[in-house]
Amino acid sequence: MYEALFVIGTAILGAIVGAIATYYFQERRATRERRERKDRIRIVLSFEMERNLDDLKDFWQKVLAEINKKDDPAKEDEQKAFRLSFYPLPTFTHIAWESLATEFPEALTGDEFKDGNRHHSLLQTLSNAHKYLEEHRTEADGLTREQKKDKNLPWKKYSPSQWTEFERAVDRVLEIGNPLAD
Secondary structure, three states, X not given: OHHHHHHHHHHHHHHHHHHHHHHXXXXXXXXXXXXXXXXXXXXXXXXXXXXXHHHHHHHHHHHHHHHHHHOOHHHHHHHHHHHHOOOOOXXXXXXXXXXXXXXXXXXXXXXXXXXXXXXXXXHHHHHHHXXXXXXXXXXXXXXXXXXXXXXXXXXXXXXXXXXHHHHHHHHHHHHHOOOOOO
16 A cells, blocks of 8 residues: 555656656757847847947048038038938838847847847938938039029028038948947
């Protein structure tokens, strides 16, 4: 009789230890898989931001090199804006940022999310400002020399402020850098 109780007790103890071990290893595996998924998400987001930064740096160096060669100090910001409108802005990508948005709470800290969001928002600001400059330059291309002297043209009124906005946005993106870089 004691043997039967011993066998039953051992079997129950073995089942409990087996269940605990199974639970432990499943949790460990799930934790590892979550960490690996988080790391993969961060790598993809970081790669996209790094590519955007590299493209912006290359673009900005070319623009500044050209502008510093030719600027007329009397019309500095207007001339800079006008010359900037001729340089094709790189196509910044936001695909990973937009498609992985549901994963941010698990993959990013609050500060990383804020900086990443600012990074992408500022790139959109750059795209909008550049598009605005291109449109007004195109409008100005169709005007006569006499019409271009009119100080009330949108190009004359807004391009200097667009240059300033563009320059500030570039500086902020470069200052933020890649918040996910290790």
